Amino acid sequence: xxxxxxxxxxxxxxxxxxxxxxxxxxxxxxxxxxxxxxxxxxxxxxxxxxxxxxxxxxxxxxxxxxxxxxxxxxxxxxxxxxxxxxxxxxxxxxxxxxxxxxxxxxxxxx
Amino acid sequence: xxxxxxxxxxxxxxxxxxxxxxxxxxxxxxxxxxxxxxxxxxxxxxxxxxxxxxxxxxxxxxxxxxxxxxxxxxxxxxxxxxxxxxxxxxxxxxxxxxxxxxxxxxxxxxxxxxxxxxxxxxxxxxxxxxxxxxxxxxxxxxxxxxxxxxxxxxxxxxxxx
Numbered sequence: 001x002x003x004x005x006x007x008x009x010x011x012x013x014x015x016x017x018x019x020x021x022x023x024x025x026x027x028x029x030x031x032x033x034x035x036x037x038x039x040x041x042x043x044x045x046x047x048x049x050x051x052x053x054x055x056x057x058x059x060x061x062x063x064x065x066x067x068x069x070x071x072x073x074x075x076x077x078x079x080x081x082x083x084x085x086x087x088x089x090x091x092x093x094x095x096x097x098x099x100x101x102x103x104x105x106x107x108x109x110x
Numbered sequence: 111x112x113x114x115x116x117x118x119x120x121x122x123x124x125x126x127x128x129x130x131x132x133x134x135x136x137x138x139x140x141x142x143x144x145x146x147x148x149x150x151x152x153x154x155x156x157x158x159x160x161x162x163x164x165x166x167x168x169x170x171x172x173x174x175x176x177x178x179x180x181x182x183x184x185x186x187x188x189x190x191x192x193x194x195x196x197x198x199x200x201x202x203x204x205x206x207x208x209x210x211x212x213x214x215x216x217x218x219x220x221x222x223x224x225x226x227x228x229x230x231x232x233x234x235x236x237x238x239x240x241x242x243x244x245x246x247x248x249x250x251x252x253x254x255x256x257x258x259x260x261x262x263x264x265x266x267x268x269x270x271x
Contacts, residue, residue, distance in 0.1 A: 027171050028235050038241055041248045056248065062235050089244075090232040103232045105244065 002037075002055060002110030008081045009035055015073050017061070028062040028099070031070065035059045041107055052109060058089070059104040066100050074104065082108060130269050137269075138202045139195055141261035145254040146192045149206045152250035156242035157184040160230060165217075168236035175238055176230050183214035184227055207243065 012019040012035055019033040020026065028034075037057035044052040061074055078086045086106035093100055158181075165177035193205045211223035233239025 024238050025172055027168055027173050039245055039248070056244065058239075058241070060233065060239070090228065092228065092232065092234065094234055097235050099235050101232070101234060 002108045004082055004108040005037060005055065005057065005110070008077065008106070008108070011077045011081065012059070012074070015077065017070055017073065030064050030099075031062065031067075033059065033061045033074070037108075054107050055110050056105065056107050059106065061102045061104075062099045063102070064099060071102060074102070078104060078106060082106060126270050130266060133265075133269055134200055135197060135202060137262055137265045138200075139197075140265060141258045142195070142202050142204060143192070144261050145258040146204055146206050148254045148257050149247065149250045150192055152246040152253075153206065153243055154185070156246040157181065157227075160184070160240055160242055173233075173236055173238045176240070177216075179216045180226050180230065183216050183221075184208070184223060184230070186214070 009019075009021055012033065017031055017033050019035060021034075022036045023034045024036070026034075035057065037055045039056055040053055041056040042054045043050045059074060059078070061070065063070060085108065086104050088102065089105040090103040091101070092103075160176055160181045162178045162181050163175040165179070166174060168174040191206070191208075191210050193207075193210055195202050195204050208224040208227040211227075213220050214223045214226070215221075216226075227243065229237055230240055231243045232241070
């Protein structure tokens, strides 16, 4: 597992927001975050071997209402771990549940 | 004794280069169309590969998968189309995706294709995420760049003939 990713997960879990790893199935009711690696985004090959790999993953944050402090917390952690290797990919509001869903996409070396 | 150096054919080269410069935007647009096509095809392929299970409401703290109807809607929506080209100065750009795919009908209800694509790609609080668009973009990036470079080279060669 890439060390950057492990650091990211540890730091996110140390925040006040409840964070889970690879929680594909669990349905968030209120404030809840999910972090996971999703796929290999690219690799550098040498001598028929993978020399370096880049993984892409995402951080999802579900909130009741738009809480700028929580958004800043997550972005602070991302910036600490890998500055410039992440972006906000999507912001959605769900009519049925009233939740706001922020999605950040990051790439880490593994 | 002074030497005279005479180069012949400079006018033709200048004229050719001027011709190529004038055609730059046209060349860029043609190449971009091919490159965007590669990306759009890859997204369509990704949409066909979305894993589904029959529709049920997300209950008991579990999320649901996309339904087969939702996947079929994305596949048949003429989805992952190429937007109108935007030309600014000497550059041309476009976007690929479901933005212009319009509306699709799922079990008698009309919904925007872009919203369904977004919900599957990013997930919601009740639907599992399957980042098929991001995966497709990563996969198609190198091939699209290659196709664009080849097209530009061949078009420029044609003009300079």
